[in-house]
Amino acid sequence: MIISMDDNIISEKVGNKVKSLMEMRRSGFNVPNGFVLDSDTFDEIVSYNQREKSISQLISGISVNNSIETGNALAKIFDQFEFPPETISHIRAKMTQNTKYSVRSSGLMEDLEKCSF
Numbered sequence: 228m229i230i231s232m233d234d235n236i237i238s239e240k241v242g243n244k245v246k247s248l249m250e251m252r253r254s255g256f257n258v259p260n261g262f263v264l265d266s267d268t269f270d271e272i273v274s275y276n277q278r279e280k281s282i283s284q285l286i287s288g289i290s291v292n293n294s295i296e297t298g299n300a301l302a303k304i305f306d307q308f309e310f311p312p313e314t315i316s317h318i319r320a321k322m323t324q325n326t327k328y329s330v331r332s333s334g335l336m337e338d339l340e341k342c343s344f
Contacts, residue, residue: 229317232262240265244331249285261328262321268314278304
């Protein structure tokens with residue numbers, strides 16, 4: 228699902244940074260409007276590209292000794308992804324022509340209370 232920064236419900240399927248930005252925006256802070264692709268959208272993109280198995284295999288074998296190589300292998304997989312046409316349509320519906328956008332990634336496990344990276 229694509230979630231607007233103005234949505235009244237803060238989903239558990241978005242990263243903590245965007246949750247904080249949504250709360251700040253709702254409280255009146257000057258946070259630019261935008262939208263977020265939630266973790267379900269990520270799963271849909273992985274499924275559309277039929278890469279669940281290869282990603283799971285890489286992640287299950289990750290260790291301190293191979294983390295750089297595994298990260299590089301995952302990045303190669305992600306670089307080849309195509310978005311499902313429906314996802315592209317939903318994103319385009321949220322965008323305005325001749326407007327600049329900033330893109331930022333965030334994960335569900337980023338910036339936890341006791342662990343930030």
